[in-house]
Amino acid sequence: ELKVEQNPLFLSMQEGKNYTIYCNYSTTSDRLYWYRQDPGKSLESLFVLLSNGAVKQEGRLMASLDTKARLSTLHITAAVHDLSATYFCSYWGYGGSQGNLIFGKGTKLSVKP
Amino acid sequence: NAGVTQTPKFQVLKTGQSMTLQCAQDMNHNSMYWYRQDPGMGLRLIYYSASEGTTDKGEVPNGYNVSRLNKREFSLRLESAAPSQTSVYFCASTKRDTQYFGPGTRLTVL
Numbered sequence: 001e002l003k004v005e006q007n008p009l010f011l012s013m014q015e016g017k018n019y020t021i022y023c024n025y026s027t028t029s030d031r032l033y034w035y036r037q038d039p040g041k042s043l044e045s046l047f048v049l050l051s052n053g054a055v056k057q058e059g060r061l062m063a064s065l066d067t068k069a070r071l072s073t074l075h076i077t078a079a080v081h082d083l084s085a086t087y088f089c090s091y092w093g094y095g096g097s098q099g100n101l102i103f104g105k106g107t108k109l110s111v112k113p
Numbered sequence: 114n115a116g117v118t119q120t121p122k123f124q125v126l127k128t129g130q131s132m133t134l135q136c137a138q139d140m141n142h143n144s145m146y147w148y149r150q151d152p153g154m155g156l157r158l159i160y161y162s163a164s165e166g167t168t169d170k171g172e173v174p175n176g177y178n179v180s181r182l183n184k185r186e187f188s189l190r191l192e193s194a195a196p197s198q199t200s201v202y203f204c205a206s207t208k209r210d211t212q213y214f215g216p217g218t219r220l221t222v223l
Contacts, residue, residue: 002172004155031210042203042214043156050210088155100172101146103155 002026002093006104013079013111021107023072023089032065032072035088037106043088047074079111115139117215119204125221126194134189134218136204144207145187146171147179149200150217156203162187194222 005024013019025032034047047056049065049072056063060083062075072089090103117138126132138145143164148156148171158171160179168179176198178190191198199222204215 033210033212035212042216043205043212045211045213048210090156101158101161102172103157105153105155 002100002102004089004091004102004104006089006107009105009107011107011109013076013109015080015111015113016078018078019076021074021076021087021109023074023104025070025072025091025093025102027093028067028070029091029093030067031092033090034063034072034074035090037086037088046087076109081111081113084109084111117204117206117213119202119215119218121218122216123219125223126191127223128195130194131190131192132194134202134204134220135186136188136215137186138206138213139185140206140208140213141184142206142208142213143184145181146205146207146212147177147187147189148203148205149173150203151200159189196222198222
C-alpha cells in the first residue's frame with residue numbers, strides 16, 4: 001500500500017523554539033516534496049529532495065531525506081509566527097505499473113508568542 | 114505571467130448535475146495534475162497528464178474524466194455529481210519537479 005505518515009499532525013510551538021516534523025513513506029522512492037498551505041489558500045512548494053542524503057534549507061526551514069529509512073524531516077529553527085501554516089510532504093510511489101503522487105495528511109503548525 | 118489559473122472559484126451543484134473545472138497554465142509546463150483536498154485527508158491525486166495528449170489515473174479517478182486540450186489547458190469533468198465529490202479541487206503543473214498550484218475551486222454538491 002502506498003502511504004505517507006506525517007507526525008505530529010498538530011504542533012503548537014513557542015516562538016524561538018526548535019522542532020522537527022517527520023514524514024515516513026511506505027515504498028522506495030528517490031523524490032520527496034514538502035509544501036506549505038496557509039488557511040484557505042493554495043499550496044506553495046517548499047522543497048524538492050531528489051536523492052538519499054539530500055538536504056535543503058530556506059530561512060528557518062531545513063528538509064532532509066533518508067531513502068534507506070524512507071524518512072524525510074522538516075526542521076524548524078527558532079520558530080516565528082509567520083511560519084504558522086499546514087505543512088505537507090508527498091512522494092512518488094509505484095504500485096504495480098502505475099505511479100502516484102501520495103500526500104501525507106499534513107502537520108498544522110501554530111507558533112505562539 | 115499568471116501561473117496556474119482555475120475557473121470557477123466556487124460552484125454549487127445539485128446531485129446528478131454535470132460540470133467542467135477549467136485549468137490553464139502559461140509556464141509552458143509539460144505535466145499537469147488534478148487533486149482534491151478534503152478535511153483531514155491531505156491531497157489526493159485524481160488524474161495527471163505527463164504531456165499533451167496523455168492522461169493517467171491517480172489515486173481517486175472514479176467519477177471524473179479529464180481532457181488535456183493542449184499544452185496549456187487541462188480540464189476536469191464531473192459527469193454526474195455526487196455529494197461525496199464535495200471538496201476543494203486544485204490544479205497544478207510541474208517544472209523540474211517543482212509543482213505550481215492554482216488557487217483552487219471550492220465545489221459543493223447538494
